[in-house]
Amino acid sequence: MDSPPPAAVAVTGLVKRYGAKTAVDGLSLTVARGTVTAVLGPNGAGKTSTIEICEGYRRADAGDVRVLGLDPVRDASVLRPRIGVMLQSGGVYSGARAEEMLRHVAKLHARPLDVSMLIERLGLGSCGRTTYRRLSGGQQQRLALALAVVGRPELVFLDEPTAGLDPHARRATWDLIGELRADGVSVVLTTHLMDEAEKLADDVAIVDRGRVIAFGSPEALCHDGAENSLRFSGRPGLNLTALLTALPEGTKAFEVSRGAYRIEGDVNPQLLATVTAWCAQHGVMPERLTVERRSLEDVFMELTGRELRS
Numbered sequence: 001m002d003s004p005p006p007a008a009v010a011v012t013g014l015v016k017r018y019g020a021k022t023a024v025d026g027l028s029l030t031v032a033r034g035t036v037t038a039v040l041g042p043n044g045a046g047k048t049s050t051i052e053i054c055e056g057y058r059r060a061d062a063g064d065v066r067v068l069g070l071d072p073v074r075d076a077s078v079l080r081p082r083i084g085v086m087l088q089s090g091g092v093y094s095g096a097r098a099e100e101m102l103r104h105v106a107k108l109h110a111r112p113l114d115v116s117m118l119i120e121r122l123g124l125g126s127c128g129r130t131t132y133r134r135l136s137g138g139q140q141q142r143l144a145l146a147l148a149v150v151g152r153p154e155l156v157f158l159d160e161p162t163a164g165l166d167p168h169a170r171r172a173t174w175d176l177i178g179e180l181r182a183d184g185v186s187v188v189l190t191t192h193l194m195d196e197a198e199k200l201a202d203d204v205a206i207v208d209r210g211r212v213i214a215f216g217s218p219e220a221l222c223h224d225g226a227e228n229s230l231r232f233s234g235r236p237g238l239n240l241t242a243l244l245t246a247l248p249e250g251t252k253a254f255e256v257s258r259g260a261y262r263i264e265g266d267v268n269p270q271l272l273a274t275v276t277a278w279c280a281q282h283g284v285m286p287e288r289l290t291v292e293r294r295s296l297e298d299v300f301m302e303l304t305g306r307e308l309r310s
Helices: 047-055 076-082 098-107 115-121 137-149 167-182 194-200 218-223 240-245 269-281 296-304
Strands: 009-018 021-031 036-040 062-067 083-086 155-159 186-190 203-208 211-216 228-233 252-257 260-265 287-292
Touching: 009 047, 021 047, 021 203, 021 211, 036 047, 036 194, 047 062, 047 155, 047 186, 076 083, 083 137, 098 115, 098 137, 115 137, 115 167, 137 155, 137 167, 167 186, 167 194, 194 296, 203 218, 203 296, 211 218, 211 296, 218 296, 228 269, 240 252, 240 269, 260 269
Parallel strands: 036 186, 036 203, 083 155, 155 186
Antiparallel strands: 009 021, 009 062, 203 211, 228 260, 228 287, 252 260
């Protein structure tokens, strides 16, 4: 039987030092093929150094890094045609016109995407003849994204892909990333936008002090260790002891204020159905019923104790 293809990215025990400072301290991370993985972390956490080592722009001091099964430094000539890289700034000739640059890069690849389609999708038509240095920040971001994906890469690294974009351009970028994943492209992106990570990512890696301190789907990270709660309003003085006998062991119930109730525990469809059925049996109309869960930002703050800053 044929062995399965290697992971898109496999990093084990990665170490990177800058003089006396250890930026990456034994970091390990695996990115599955055909997925979107968001890498989050405060400034100085080591995420940028990790990504640059995966891209082949920096050398590791220790550890093992494989990108599409290859060493990003030793196998650079073989690997680079298979990956796309979007830098947050730079990487484009300042005097080149936007469309001219995109068409030039497309010709370097065997099966490029349709350039006209990319220009239309990313709203670059109005600035196609404008030199790079005269583009707005948002236009430069969109051109950088187009340059990263025009060669049909198997894996693309995106550094803050929607930084500085207006809502329309941001949505267009999200849609394009979703289409890349649907086509089997693996995507690794760094972002400071929690809603972006929750919307796009199959997996989220939270990096701090040079290590991955949490990894999983946004749903799993927000659920693990959380006291999810169900809130509703009803008549005051409900018999919560009787309600708890119908709910799973470990569930808690409180009347937080007169007629306002909170149920804490594993809030799932069965628990929701049980609470509403109990209310119906006792002639209670549960009003303003809401389910509250931790957000990805809540998880980040709990783990790092710092705001996610750009």
